[in-house]
Amino acid sequence: MNILHKDTVSGAALLALAALVVSMSLDMGTGAGGETLTPSFVPLICAAGLVVSGAFLLLRGLRAEGGMPAILDRRIAIVMIALVFYLWFFHAIDVRFGVWAFTLATMLAFGIRAPLMLILYPVALSAILYLSFSWGFRVVLPTWI
Amino acid sequence: MDLIAFSDILQGAVQVANPWIVFFLIVGVVIGMIFGAAPGLTAPAAIALFLPVTYAMGPTSSMALLMGIYCAGYFAGSIPAILINTPGAPSSAATALDGFAMARAGEGDRALSTAIWGSLIGGLFSLLLLMTIAPLLARFALTFTSVEYFSFALIGIVCVAGISRGSLTKGFAAALFGILVSTVGIDPVSGVGRFMFGEPNLMGGIPQTTALIGLFAISQMLLLSKKDTQDQIVLPTQKAASQLAVLRDLWRYRWVTFKSAVIGSLIGVLPGTGPAIASWISYSDALRAAKPDDKFGQGEVKGVIACEVSNNAVTGGAMVPLLTLGIPGDPVTAILIGALMIQGVHVGPFLIQQNGSLFVSILLLLFLSNILMVAVGLSARKVAAKVLQIPPGILVPTICMMAAIGVFSISNNAFDVRLVLIFGLIGYLMVRLEFPTAPAVLGIVLGPILEKNLRNALTVSDMDFSVFITRPVSAAALIATACLLYVWLGPRKRSEVHPQPEKL
Structure with a gap:
């Protein structure tokens, strides 16, 4: 369980971003464009994609060796x-x-x-x-x- | 051309022969070179900045200035892309993949020369297209609906798979991030605010130029600030390239050149697209047709040819719908509509009939701009190479400050400067975590096109998703998308095991 691998961190960040997008999208409402796709449709599709890629990276990172690259000097x-x-x-x-x-x-x-x-x-x-x-x-x- | 009288042709030629027109053209080419080459400054930004100057000029002289900026600006973005891995414009991001690798191998001059000659070929090819089959192409593009535009934009997004050499998953995630960024602001259909966090400055969305400057220029400068040399640009002595050898390369890879010119011209014709999409699609197409010994992403000259030929081929292509339908083909031609309106010229189906001499002048100016671009580009490339000798301690503050003030100057809004900072930090983190930033850029550019056309298509078809496969052009585009995915997923599986870090 390598929780400090760059892919683990990346995957977790993507999952967090997806969670934020979903929570904000659910409160969006439909507005005036009722006859077409809601304003939250594309963000939710993106969030779904981020969940899939985030989960993939997270699992790959947990099984991988190595750590995070140094971000700052x-x-x-x-x-x-x-x-x-x-x-x-x-x-x-x-x-x-x-x-x-x-x-x-x-x-x-x-x-x-x-x-x-x-x-x-x-x-x-x-x-x-x-x-x-x-x-x-x-x-x-x-x-x- | 049967719409144009011989007297119009003569009049147009006489107008362009005026020394002042030639002077403005040269000034435009030089400005375009500077703005295109400076990371953070783009050809659209230059045209927007110089638009007010054209108030005091006539139609031909204003077109001379703007055409010069247009052609040279699109090419010049490749200079920093090749030399410092910082594309001067989004359309040059694909050039950086192989161009910078060539510079790392000491072949930066060859890459630059290839970009110059490739841009000339692309520009002249599209000009030929504009002259000959412009009305026909425009009529064909007119039959496209939102269904086709959505499918074309989807191809653009799928191209992300082809350019994310390190990890398909990370490229995919970066593209989704870019699309999400493009949804920020007031939704134009429903009027609902999305992801604005209570910030009124975000009502209009995140300006693309600001996001791109942050992701490319600022993040690259932060990478340059790192102490270890892993991410720093340390290039060997660059070998001088023989122009004859470069032309021989273009002849040897004439099929790639021709296909890229066709792709660029056709993408340019499609309204709402632009050189960024053209260069990625051409690059992906070259990648698809790669031979086993080709080294795409590691300094393959065919990569530079594909990107540069196609992104300059957009110039003439984008003028087709502008001059025949009044619809801009890319961001620059959108600004050019304003420039023509300033002069009292209304673009649309009657432009050629009513302003035949101006149409001829524009054709001649495009031709001369391309020729001048080669002359200035070849003579200035040695000077451009001096960029490499500037110490990072000088380059970093200079580019950061130019980017900040440049962003501020576009809208006179300090909030955009904060945005450029935020995107710079995001871009830096993405590179450090080995996420490619180019798919994010593509997502930002294509996101609004995707969403708008998806909505329009579904609204018109009563929310029937089958419309995307029942219309033949859209079905063909979706099949092409599926084929691209199939081709790329094979080698991708292997590269996922040993992901290669990348800068873009």
Whole structure:
């Protein structure tokens, strides 16, 4: 019983997703389109497929050898945290500052230590992206000033 | 062509010969190359972004700019697909399977050159189709009902089986996940909200471009951030390819080339489809006809030929229903309707009769776009290869920030940026758990087509499911689906025992 095999975890995740889809689909109602398929028809078909594939993967994983691949390491954790924070609060952060800070943090996480590179590249990327999108494509990007 | 007067042909040629038109065409090709090649930016996004610019231009010059973006954008998606395993557009996802494997074997230049010449052949073939049998094809497509469209979409989904080299089960699950994603939002038939979690921004559904950028660009950048080299792109020195040898390859595999051009053109004609479906179906067809010593998925040049010929063959094919019926054949031609309306040109059955010179101009512009695409593509491919030399510490923040701002710029909605993040994380987890992401993409694209046509077909036939086998074209499509499943399930059983991890 290998409960930590990647297929076991994948299968369990698919079964959980299928359960969520079924529970939400059953509460959907039929709406105005009574003469045709209900809005929950396709989601329920998908959920049935997910149950079959999830159960197959779960059983295969339980009988298999090996474990889960490492999902995170230190560097990817830093990049992921920075990305999650910036993109989640994208609307509230000045895009020029956000791009600069994210770029700098990522470059440091990747071990780039050349001072000139660390100073110039984040500023240059921030300026190029801001100018090309706000001036070139006339997109109103989030800014503080 | 009997609908067009000789004076229209002359007038159309004179309009295209204008230096400004040629200038806009070149600008369009360059923009298309940049947007197509940049992971996260797509040809439809470029056309949508540049649509407002055409307000100040005439019909021919606006078409020159947009046709240039259209043709070059569809090809250029293959550049990052081959070089960094990140398709610039969904239509290039299939190209990545063999193109990136070729780059890993030091044959990236050969793969790129094959993609360029293959795209030219596909583009010119479909243009020939547009010129000659456009009205006939359009009339044939007009006889299709929702029953046929559902069956065609089902073939597209079944193609997932052919492309999920690692595990059929995981490919199947990924496709179902993609279809589920496509059901989020207000159901257009019943008005019922589905899987919205109380979020009003999800009423309109999950934008396809946003989901695709997340699944491809962001997840790929997260993979690049990993410390171990297993998932990182470390390519050997790339050998320079002889263009003559590439053309010889295309001649040697002329049957694959021809079939892919036909598939791409015909898929393009079908409204609501697009290059993504065309390239997958062509790839699957090439896979089906594979010889024992072919190494599909491991750097087979026939894989690149099949995908690239067919996805550019869509360009001319998709223009057929647009220019003859006013129905877009793919997302880009849907945007092109808006561009023509801006100019006071109404697309439909009378377009050729009333705007004969414009029709001729569009044909010539498509031809020139394809030629320019080769010129720019061949000269810029060395520069494109420099992408490989960019350190991940530079590439990761650049692509992530371009994708985030690019997504924001499409709808000016910060919620889409959150969505791109969520799909990026999902894509990353999928790859780590060895789920292919390409079937999910196919599910997202085909999901709405499947559901809408299934509903329409059943409504019209009083919920009689037998309609799918009583209509001959649909029955043939379903038989083809069954055959594809039969062919793929055999080798699949063996590969399930030793699943091969894959990136897409």
